[in-house]
Amino acid sequence: MKLEVKSLDSGSKINKCLFLCVAIVLLSFSLQPLAFSSEGKWPGVDESVIEKYAKEHGREPQQPLINTDQGDLLLFVFFFAGAAGGFVAGYYWRTLTIEKAPQINKEEQKTI
Amino acid sequence: MLGALGMSVGFPAPLLAMHISEGILPFHWAALWFGVAVPFVAYGIWRLKTISKNDIAFKPLVGLMAATVFIISCMPVPVPMAGTCSHPCGTGISGILLGPAISVVVAAVALLIQALFLAHGGFSTWGANIVSMGVMGSFAGYITFKALRSVRANLAVAGFIAGLFADWATYIATSVELTSGIKGDLPFFSLFWKILIAFIPTQLPLGVLEGAMTAGVVVLLQKKRPDLLVRMKVLKPEEVAA
Numbered sequence: 001m002k003l004e005v006k007s008l009d010s011g012s013k014i015n016k017c018l019f020l021c022v023a024i025v026l027l028s029f030s031l032q033p034l035a036f037s038s039e040g041k042w043p044g045v046d047e048s049v050i051e052k053y054a055k056e057h058g059r060e061p062q063q064p065l066i067n068t069d070q071g072d073l074l075l076f077v078f079f080f081a082g083a084a085g086g087f088v089a090g091y092y093w094r095t096l097t098i099e100k101a102p103q104i105n106k107e108e109q110k111t112i
Numbered sequence: 113m114l115g116a117l118g119m120s121v122g123f124p125a126p127l128l129a130m131h132i133s134e135g136i137l138p139f140h141w142a143a144l145w146f147g148v149a150v151p152f153v154a155y156g157i158w159r160l161k162t163i164s165k166n167d168i169a170f171k172p173l174v175g176l177m178a179a180t181v182f183i184i185s186c187m188p189v190p191v192p193m194a195g196t197c198s199h200p201c202g203t204g205i206s207g208i209l210l211g212p213a214i215s216v217v218v219a220a221v222a223l224l225i226q227a228l229f230l231a232h233g234g235f236s237t238w239g240a241n242i243v244s245m246g247v248m249g250s251f252a253g254y255i256t257f258k259a260l261r262s263v264r265a266n267l268a269v270a271g272f273i274a275g276l277f278a279d280w281a282t283y284i285a286t287s288v289e290l291t292s293g294i295k296g297d298l299p300f301f302s303l304f305w306k307i308l309i310a311f312i313p314t315q316l317p318l319g320v321l322e323g324a325m326t327a328g329v330v331v332l333l334q335k336k337r338p339d340l341l342v343r344m345k346v347l348k349p350e351e352v353a354a
Contacts, residue, residue: 042196045197049311052310053310064134064231069231077229
């Protein structure tokens with residue numbers, strides 16, 4: 001009986017995977033003609049709606065305060081964010097697991 | 113961050129987005145939306161401090177949700193029927209899991225980083241974007257979820273409709289903000305409906321995607337870590353025991 005249940009489970013998993021694959025293939029086919037019709041462009045709604053209506057009513061978007069779209073500047077931003085984020089994550093991991101750990105254990109022992 | 117890095121390679125800045133860009137809103141409207149956003153952010157920070165005093169694991173959880181909202185809200189999704197891209201907001205999920213006030217803070221942080229470093233949204237329009245995505249998205253998601261759960265709706269159904277409404281509420285709010293900022297002497301509602309209808313081909317399916325995503329996260333947590341849902345007051349202890 002167990003074997004039958006297992007085979008049914010694996011069968012349903014295969015069906016799900018097949019369904020997912022078919023859905024992805026169909027989606028990619030449905031994307032293709034539209035991608036060609038819009039000359040490979042997929043504008044965001046900020047461009048196609050917000051900026052379009054703003055321009056019609058005399059409001060133009062301005063350059064961002066910090067323009068990271070210059071050479072490798074964006075890569076530097078990600079490098080810096082990764083380094084800073086890693087430091088903060090490490091600092092709080094240490095706080096959580098080393099400095100606060102005895103305190104937590106004591107509280108747990110009290111409740112026990 | 114890895115996801116954001118991947119997106120930055122695939123989609124060069126400025127990202128394909130829905131936030132109101134830098135300079136679109138006149139100064140007085142931008143200032144007004146800042147004024148509306150400030151009390152929500154301040155209350156959210158106070159709530160975060162209060163809860164973290166008693167629960168040291170809460171801040172890492174908020175950090176995790178902030179990363180999730182950051183990634184989701186700058187993840188462009190192509191919508192074939194419209195030929196455009198837009199993104200889900202993620203504030204439906206964070207509103208349900210963290211509560212709406214803390215979710216506003218999470219959205220504010222995500223929006224600030226996007227505005228400063230990814231040309232996604234803008235610093236002058238930060239307040240307006242906090243109100244639409246943070247306040248409206250979080251509160252719509254949270255209230256819908258709680259209302260549906262109070263009438264014993266299934267967790268997946270409640271999560272789906274909460275995510276859907278959170279997304280749509282964000283875009284309704286964006287339409288209100290944009291209309292009020294650019295309408296000049298025109299009547300408000302004629303322009304508002306125009307902008308809202310222009311959003312529909314993209315946001316209608318994306319709302320469904322956001323609903324599915326929200327339901328998926330809530331159901332996954334229920335299956336794998338129901339204790340977390342109890343801790344975040346999404347489920348009652350007796351619901352998990354049952």
